[in-house]
Amino acid sequence: MNIAPWRTERILWNDELLVVDKPPGLVVHGGDATAADDVVSRLASWLEGDAYLGVHQRLDKGASGVLAFTRRRELNARVAADFERHEVGRRYVALVASHALRPAGQLEHRLLPVKGGKTRVVRQGGQIARASYRVLQRVGGRALVELTPRTGRTHQLRVQLAAIGAPIAGDKLYGGPPAPRLMLHAEHLALPSVGLSFDAPVPAAFDDWLHEREQLGSSDRVRAALSDALCLRHSLAGAASAFRWANGSADDVPGVVVDVYDEWATLSLSTDDAAAREDELARALLELGARGVYAKRRPRADLRRQERDALAPTEPVAGIVAPNPLTVRERDLSFAVELGDGLSTGLFVDQRDGRARLRELSVGGRVLNLFCYTGSFSVAAAAGGARQVTNVDLSARALSRARENLALNGLEAERHRFVKADAFDWLARAAKKGEAFEIVVLDPPSFGTRKKGSFSVQRDYPRLVEGAVRVLAAGGRLIAITNHRKTSRDQLRRIVRDAAARAGRQVVQLKDLPSGLDCPDGPSGPTPSKSVLLTVR
Secondary structure, eight states: OOOOSSOGGGEEEESSEEEEEEOTTOOSSSOOTTTTOSHHHHHHHHTTTOOOOEEOOOOOTTOEEEEEEESSGGGHHHHHHHHHTTOOEEEEEEEEEOSSOOSEEEEEEEEEEOGGGOEEEESSSSEEEEEEEEEEEEETTEEEEEEEESSOOTTHHHHHHHHTTOOBTTOGGGTOOOOSSOOEEEEEEEETTTTEEEEOOOOHHHHHHHTTOOOOOOHHHHHHHHHHHHHHTGGGTTTBSEEEEEEGGGGTOTTEEEEEETTEEEEEEOSHHHHHTHHHHHHHHHHTTOSEEEEEEOOSSOGGGSOHHHHSOSSOSEEOOOOSSEEEEETTEEEEEOTTSSSOOSOOGGGHHHHHHHHHHOTTOEEEEETOTTOHHHHHHHHTTOSEEEEEESOHHHHHHHHHHHHHTTOOGGGSEEEESOHHHHHHHHHHHTOOEEEEEEOOOSEEEETTEEEEHHHHHHHHHHHHHHTEEEEEEEEEEEOOTTSOHHHHHHHHHHHHHHTTOOEEEEEEOOOOTTSOOBTTBSOSOEEEEEEEO
């Protein structure tokens, strides 16, 4: 799909100054150099070569709002002087949860940057930070606060509000309550040297959080959210033809997940609100560039009692039919997907970074891929130089598709093992035989079938992790993944640590694996996929 580096609708002014309404999720300058994924690089691309931009201010990655750049070098000194003399007019709004916050007040603290990218309040030293605030609206224990900084320190408003017991919602770094994003927005900017001021409207999501509601909102809001989300994926376009377009509440479309497969999209709907607007959402995706849209209806009920065609129609609900199979790519790797084949397509796009990580770790090692499905992890491991990949799945068709994906990438399936078996039974036999693997990938379904009944993450995952840890070689690694919505990453980490202890293995390292650029965290962290990496002795 053709993805623009910047949305024209987010340009507030373009003359001697370029002023934008920055979306959350982008750093201003100095992001990933290989992907040119920061505001300055994106705007330079959007300007198509006429790209001088003088940077005089920054907004945190998670913040949104007014951001100005000079287009002419001759203007730099005047604008810089505005900032140095603290004459710039700046106004922010933020959301907090605090019953004790007074109606208005002055904030003055000494701030000192510390390790880990944080800033803290100190009694002596540091730099003085001054700001004023007033509460604009209260709803229960939540408040919309207007902030006027007099100085410009790193994370100033975030640290100062946290210091008075009212951290900003969505601010994980400073203890803010859960929210879909960092609820900080630069609403107004005035530059006296040029006699201009600019305003960016407060996002509708702020009012939703204040009133404790979750909704898609108007058609215009939905389209803008989908447009913003697609634009934020700009840096992925050259690296992959399969990625997540929109990730629910984290992209301001609660109950909606959109995945891109080449020029087609799948539309997953998990709330009544989203389901009721399926046609509208599908049409919006077509208008924004998809050639066809396949629906994946995910009601919060036991899906075993639902008709397959009712949940996932074999034909697109909008646009034209995709080739079957359709080949998509992740850098130099290719995968075959079937968009009309049930709720799953053959490739989970939210594990793209996980596959790249596995490829780097697999050189010369023995890799076990449990619940291998169509073998996307196996392809990555084999391409990375794994000595052998053992694929275990209860479905003969899944194993056949795994072989086909290896062949699609010019990899010899004969070098690897394909085992049709229940994962629990196979792990028990492998442990008795003394089999050992340098890497085990564990990515079971949240709920599925087993040879001896059903599989449930809540009931069976701990025992499964224990079995996987028992077949790890010394220094081996386990990549543990779950898409179970009720299992947090903290819970997953605890499950893995406890399972390693029961297996009698010493934990060398247990670390969280970050979400991909196209899978931003929701209010409670990574959603729906959570991953951790365990290394044992």
